[in-house]
Amino acid sequence: MNKKLRLWVLAILAFSGGLARAETGVTDREVTVGQFAAFSGPAGQLGQRMRAGIDLLLKLAHAGE
Numbered sequence: 001m002n003k004k005l006r007l008w009v010l011a012i013l014a015f016s017g018g019l020a021r022a023e024t025g026v027t028d029r030e031v032t033v034g035q036f037a038a039f040s041g042p043a044g045q046l047g048q049r050m051r052a053g054i055d056l057l058l059k060l061a062h063a064g065e
Contacts, residue, residue, distance in 0.1 A: 033058070 025032030035054060037047030 025034075033054065035047075035051060037050050038044055039047045039051070
């Protein structure tokens, strides 16, 4: 196999592996939600507001059950 073809195959395998795990944390009874954000320091306010928005959205979603 030439070098370009090998790189393409590796890139496709790497990309498709991420897609295969797209539903980790999802079951018929729950969905796991995660957030990566700063909660202190210069960007702390942004992270705290993002968390408040997510909490509100989840409360609204659960209220409609």
